């Protein structure tokens with residue numbers, strides 16, 4: 001584990017604004033039959049006084065996080081399948097219109113986005129370090145390279161496949177502390193007038209909705225339009241477009257091009273103005289975010305303790321990576337939430353990291369239905385509530401904590 005006190009991008013001074021203490025790896029589910037020593041790290045967030053980038057103070061070695069048995073499968077959500085089908089469709093109508101065009105996606109997981117590109121017969125390559133999910137993509141006929149995307153990987157790809165018109169990453173670029181190597185890779189691999197597009201949780205939404213559970217080991221950076229613009233400029237690129245997306249509780253899709261190669265859309269300036277009005281880079285904003293985190297912790301804990309004292313059953317829904325920070329920081333274990341229902345095969349039969357709440361299949365949720373369900377996968381609320389409509393019909397209630405604590 002490396003300690004860093006300087007900004008990983010510009011070398012500026014970091015100002016810490018929240019410390020969650022020691023936390024487990026958010027995707028390291030525990031096998032109850034072979035309980036190994038869990039890996040804990042210090043989870044603390046800071047903002048750079050120069051480039052404004054919000055980042056973790058410590059990074060976890062990537063091999064600990066992104067292993068062969070990485071359990072997260074992107075295709076577990078049908079809403080996300082729709083989202084990535086539309087994303088691929090947009091590329092096919094624009095940058096990938098030419099039949100010989102080429103797209104590289106890093107963090108391609110089980111191929112949720114590239115599936116559409118492959119079916120359209122376009123040249124593509126996924127770069128995915130976790131062998132399990134990479135194999136799931138390959139089984140669908142998608143070309144995948146089992147590697148971490150960085151400078152050396154990009155050099156190998158360009159040598160055999162040529163340059164890419166689009167380099168894309170969803171919920172991945174923010175996971176990578178070593179952005180310098182990634183940008184050098186993008187520089188080598190991207191066509192002169194190509195675009196580098198990435199989408200990640202938006203710090204503006206996290207602050208506005210107190211969705212502090214987005215903060216865990218794999219989320220190293222928390223982007224804003226201003227910090228991404230600064231980062232791009234630092235590496236010879238320019239932020240030319242931004243688009244606010246509703247997925248995963250609010251994300252922004254950033255489009256970068258080589259400096260001076262495209263005219264930035266007016267959306268960039270509009271978002272910069274909005275962030276200024278919100279005071280997103282200001283100390284008092286982050287201080288009130290920190291206060292709201294602790295208020296939410298107190299509120300949620302006392303609600304769950306009251307449920308327990310009144311003899312009401314509470315089950316969790318969605319063993320998300322996010323729920324690791326929520327359960328461990330709020331002190332929520334199996335005594336408050338008896339188990340978590342989740343549709344991911346690799347998570348079922350395990351215990352949640354650190355908090356050790358058993359994870360079971362969604363069938364267990366109805367057998368019998370609990371009084372309350374704490375929706376850890378709040379970003380998939382619509383899809384899950386639709387699937388589990390019977391729960392509410394039978395008098396069950398959902399506990400949500402984003403954008404504030406409420407029961408429906």
Ligand code: SAH
Nearest residue numbers: 066074106107109127130148149170171172
């Ligand atoms: N793009 C998918 C998956 C996001 S999960 C989606 O949006 O649903 C993040 C993925 O990034 C994981 O599959 C992880 O293995 C991968 N990843 C992490 N570091 C990476 C790197 N340096 N290069 C490529 N993929 C990486």
Ligand code: TMP
Nearest residue numbers: 076077318319320342343344377380384
């Ligand atoms: P995510 O918020 O990181 O996408 O994780 C969502 C988790 O919720 C993942 O473990 C899969 C699970 N899930 C279900 O169990 N049922 C569902 O219908 C959906 C959409 C997700």
Ligand code: ZN
Nearest residue numbers: 007010048051
């Ligand atoms: Zn900085």
